[in-house]
Amino acid sequence: MIRGHRGRGQLGLIFLATQFFQIGVDNIPPVTLVTLGVNVCLFMVPAAPLLQTCISVEQTCWNGDWRRLFFSPVHHIDDWHLYFNMASLLWKGVKLEPRLGSNFFAYLLAVFSLLTGVMYLLLEMILSVITNDPHYNMECAVGFSGVLFALKVLRNHYHPGGMTNIVGVAVSNRYASWVELVVIHLIFPGTSFVGHLAGILVGLLYTIGPLKIIMKKIEGIVTAEYPGRRTQFFNSSGYSGRRDGPQAHHQNDHPYTEILSEEEQYDAAIRASLNDRGGSTDRSFNFPGELTAEEIRRLRLQRFT
Known part of the structure; x- marks a missing residue:
């Protein structure tokens, strides 16, 4: 989020287009792509002037203009503000959307966008x-950076032992969001410290607070209404997609997904497959009949050796 007002230019849009084509449209997950497109379109053709879309306690709470909660995240002051936020969204979306699934990622973005605005208002009042x-x-x-800070907390939560480079200094992922909060405010004083802090707090509400539990319960209630609900799968290129039917397995419903890495989940699925069907991951093998326990044990050993 950024306070104030600046003039518009085009150089930031050129840089964004360059990065977009460097990544390649086929490598950008659908919800990330749509979210980026909405932000760019609303920068080119705003839904309202910035003074009518920015979020503040006075305008939102006292004057009752609650539509600002929805407008403020997707409007930007100038092309550089848009560029930095959307470049960050591209990177986080490519990392997070395939892991969470497109439907849940869209759900997450909507909730984070709304709650970041609410948290911002609460902090400003305090x-x-x-x-x-x-x-x-x-x-x-205004701006999407509050949501991006919430996504950064989520991303770092999945990789707590990793390192992030911030202005040339390697920082543990565990503390990267807090360090970046201070560094950005020092380098760019016009940014909203409170808006970025609001995003971090929303991210923490999801990773260590009750927000994830609440969102999962709501998702469960909604999807329970549709017995043939669409479920998540990942194709060979790594993008998330959907598959219908009784043979589809939802990643978030699988007991491995909350405690194992993607590679460990894959290995666990292989072992379960060998136990359940006596099958093999190598398509060149064909088994004429039921496998004995000894054959299954031998195949397991072959898989890990």
């Missing part, structure tokens, strides 16, 4: 009360 400074109630912010 600061106004603590400091006795009404200026906090009038600060108006």
